[in-house]
Amino acid sequence: MLPSSYRAFLLLFVVGPTGLLAGQGDPPGLPGPLARPRILVTGYWPPSNECVRHWSANPAQNPGGWTGGDWEGRGYDVHAYFPEFSPPTCTSCGTGTGDLTVDYQDTSADFWAIADALRPIAIVTFSRSSTQIVWELEMNQFNRTTWANDYVTPLQPTRSPPDGSVPAGHLRLSTLPVQDIVNAIFAAGLPVNPYICYTGNGGGFLSEYIAYHGVWYQDLHRSPADPAWCIAAGHVHVGRSLSWALARQAAEVTIRRVIAHVDAVRAATVCQADLGFQGPGTATLVACGQPLHVAGNTADLRLYGGAANTLGVLAFGDRAQPVPLFGGTVVPVPILHTELVLLDGQGRWAWDGGLVGIAGGFPVLYAQVGYLDLAQPGGWGFTNALSLAYQ
Secondary structure (H helix, E strand, O other): OOOHHHHHHHHOOOOOOOOOOOOOOOOOOOOOOOOOOEEEEEOOOOOOOHHHHHHOOOOOOOOOOOOOOOHHHOOOEEEEEOEEOOOOOOOOOOOOEEOOOOOHHHHHHHHHHHHHHHOOOEEEEEEEEOOOOEEEEEOEEEOOOOOOOOOOOOOOOOOOOOOOOOOOOOEEEOOOOHHHHHHHHHHHOOOOEEEEEOOOOOOOOHHHHHHHHHHHHHHHOOOOOOOOOOOEEEEEEEEOOOOHHHHHHHHHHHHHHHHHHHHHHHHOOEEOEEEEOOOOOOOEEEEEEOOOOOOOOEEEEEEEOOOOOOEEEEEEEOOEEEEEEOOEEEEEOOOOEEEEEEOOOOOOEEEEEEEEOOOOOOOEEEEEEEEEOOOOOOOEEEOOEEEEEOO
């Protein structure tokens, strides 16, 4: 018979929520593997495409050479995607050609392909404003049922509202450091009017559509325990009368402030120590968020890379005494508490905010997940073990 701690490991449980992870790999044309965090910027009609052109890694669009690699030595790669228009100085520009054309179906397909492969830590979408010299930071993006018609049949989004995870009309807010951006543009002395639109919306056309996609992606990947963690996303409407050079200056000020914000968030985020002992199987357990030695702080706990559509047991203990079991190793022994986890169709599970800081108590807890996996000789897979520091 199994020891009582192992029987508890198999039998005791509480249900937890599920989560989402992005795809892996690099989109075509990216210079080199993922070595630094990436920032995704997009544009539409000029000057919103021209102000980000120098960040394009596509030599056909940017023959002068990509400048986004470790941009300004700040530790981030900046990548731009946008359509082309003929003539480039167009007033009534239409759909355009290339990436992210002004078409609902093309924009959505291109955006998800780019974002899922790029895994950006921040997203800034740009488009042209109907007013002249503004730098308008949009706060509000709506999951609309009806949009203004585009130029190519079908004239409306094929899926409307686009986001089936929330009700029609759902509001998603910008998570950019909008006031910092406005302050920085004022401080730079640029002849442009920066402001935050708190009460309006993005206009119900492609500008708001791609803006919604950006903040939607960020919300899907908001957890610091997500390998595709995205900290901030939002939209800027660029005044149609801004020169390309001036718009580029304002875009650069914007990205500098986004980087400063992302740096601050990353500096305040703690990931708990990985003790190893992974396997059999390929599932990985990650815990990141606020430091757990402060009462009331929270951290997210996520599993990815496990077997699809199966059950597992999350085990906690106050000692690490690795013991062989089912072809793997159980680390938190004796087991003090267990919870059932439900892995989704991609072998993932998430417990966002599930780890709560405690003042005093155990200085360290150990956590690990065992999950049913019939592909393994013993019928079980095991994640790595984590050391959760509460002091």
